[in-house]
Amino acid sequence: MNDITHRPKKLKIATTSLAGCFGCHMSFLDIDERILPLLDLIEFDRSPITDIKHCGPCDIGLIEGGICNAENVHVLREFRRNCKILISIGACAVTGGLPAQRNHLDLGSCLTEVYLTEPGLAHGHIPNDPELPLPLDKVHPLHEVVKIDYFIPGCPPSGDAIWKFLTDLIAGKTPELGHGLIKYD
Amino acid sequence: MSDNAGSNTAHLETILGCHDHDPGKLLQILREIQEQYGHISPDAITRIASQLAIPRARAESVASFYSFLHIKPDGAYRVLFSDNITDRMLGSEELMRRMCQQLWVEPGKVSEDGLVSINTTSCTGMCDQGPAMLVNGRAITRLTHQRVQEIGHLIRNRTPLADWPADFFRVDDNIRRKGLLLDNKLAPGDALRAALTLGAANIVEAIKASGLRGRGGAGFPTGLKWEACRNAAGITKHVVCNADEGEPGTFKDRVLLTSYADLVFEGMTLAALAVGAQQGYLYLRGEYRYLLEPLQAILQRRRDKNLLGEKILGQPEFDFDIAIHLGAGAYICGEESALIESLEGKRGVPRNRPPFPVTHGYMQQPTALDNVETFCQAALAIQMGAEKYKAIGTTKSTGSKLISVSGDCPRPGIYEYPFGVSVRDVLQDCGAANTRAVQISGPSGICIAEGEFGRKLGFEDLPTAGAFMVFDDSRDMFEVARNFVHFFAHESCGFCTPCRVGTSMLKQTMDKIAAGHGTSHDLNEVENLDRVLQTSSHCGLGRTACNPVLHTLKHFRPAYENRLKSLDFEPAFDLDGALARARQMTGRDDTGAHLNTEET
């Protein structure tokens, strides 16, 4: 029997930064002391805040940064596998952002320039250790690799915007960022 | 209660005789047999068919169409819990579970001793005093655990319904706010006399000038409808009052028929004068069966006062009378052409339109068919004059509107406002707090969320037939939508495939999501189904059946997504190919240097 009463259970949230600068995470922390009431409603899974390395089943996943290498793809897929609702947060995640500025350059010439032509680094060879993730030829926004449910634009979106978005979601309401909360800079 | 189910020849003859052996009265005949015997036996169907000289298949197809007619033996006591979302919010599901336990019967089945069956039925129009049920067709309101237990005892002791406490059957008007209609001081005959002074043609002009629009939901200009009916070819014409009130959450017509019936009949009578009709019909939903006798008494009183019958108010050419037809539990019969089919004693299947009822209505003759409230408003407009009437409400929605408020508020009931009132004002008046959403005009209407409560009731913005269901922030809007989807699947008349199959698929998908087995694919499917229903259904039921899901998906999408099991997706580009250049530059080809496009 399905109960028509909406009983909030503690939601699990995972967060990560892929090809981003952690600026969005810093902005998340700008919700300041509101993190305390938030913790009554949510619990963090994998996140730089908890240092948990792999994400388990979650209600909400928040990802900052785009996809620039193979490891990003694996992490993103892990999130998609585990999160019911996946949110792309910040310009990098939504569009590729700053790192995507390399997209109009050939990856080969980038690598050549950095590791072979310029003096000082890597002693004249392009790193090929299997431990290192290979870069993709282009940087991609998240939604080109997995399905993304929501997008929060901004570089970074303000703490207030993140707060409004999350509290709406937790309340079961389609999130709406009203006037002043959306910035496309 | 005898169990020979209408095969008692003498009695069957009496019923048939009362209806002049008229096949057009088939539904009324079947209803009476159902009421007397608890079901309609195959033998009874055979006899009726032969007596009315119609194919047996026709009699059986009608008997099997309506949910209050049973062609198999049912319980001696047939208990139907009203299953609107507002009943559920008041705990009807738990009450039904307990009653089933108390009486040792499974929902939808007849108890082994044939004593009782317990099931659900669509909204019974008692939302302001629910949870409600019907027992052998009689409405019982304000159910509590105690009341349900008492009912269980009465049934077990086989106490006849007539001996049950009268308070069980009490139905309150709950009028909370009066306006020009509910506060009217008209005596029977007043509006009719005003109409006679105007003369038939001028009634139509006055109604047109008043700006009056239909109160049944669609808001068609009443004056234009009457004019078309008046001008339609043919001598025999009809006036039909739509009192099917099946839209869940609507109960204002019930109140009008309970306490303002004279005004309803007055409106019908002046409509008859305007269009030149001789006969009127009130199509009363089966759930309001208890109103039949009081209404008939009022009709008789009006005949005695020469407000009905021959030469009304002494006018030599003004003959008009009204008969009451009872429905038998089919929401689709509120749709005007289905209603007319039902009035003709057939299955309530919507006709092709055009031609419209104004030219080809009851018996293919010109028919002016309007909602209960529309007739009341017409009488008021004639009495007060078009100019005065038009001054009330807004430019495109003149006059007042009765709103049936139910759900999460301390003062549910009937509120009358001039058109143009804001949702917020209604919420304030009924005392609603922490409102999350309001369902305007029932499941087929519009769901609006916080942030839109400044919107106004009226044809310019939020058209409404009157239902106003309030949901506070403790409610799960997915479950609300699922209840409405079940309603449409149950009420689809089955005539056209997009709706018959589509509403069932929609129901299955919503149930699958509710059970936690949904994927994003299912959400997409829901949206696809909605498109099919909207574009290819035969009548308004199918076209609006997708509204609850579309509207709640818009405002409360996470309520759906939280229930999804997984979300599948295809990447937008070749992932492994995107690593080729890096492989080339590094000379690597280990497993870490590759990506599967398909996730493993």
Ligand SMILES: Cc1cc2nc3c(=O)[nH]c(=O)nc-3n(C[C@H](O)[C@H](O)[C@H](O)COP(=O)(O)O)c2cc1C
């Ligand atoms: C599925 C469906 C159900 C309807 N149910 C009702 C009803 O219960 N009562 C009603 O007055 N109109 C109902 N209508 C609208 C009628 O078809 C018709 O438009 C109305 O009765 C005309 O009267 P009005 O012009 O006074 O509004 C329904 C329409 C549809 C498509």
Ligand code: SF4
């Ligand atoms: S959006 Fe801005 S803050 Fe977020 S990762 Fe990109 S650059 Fe950093």
Ligand code: SF4
């Ligand atoms: S849309 Fe539904 S209710 Fe209307 S005719 Fe088709 S099956 Fe019947």
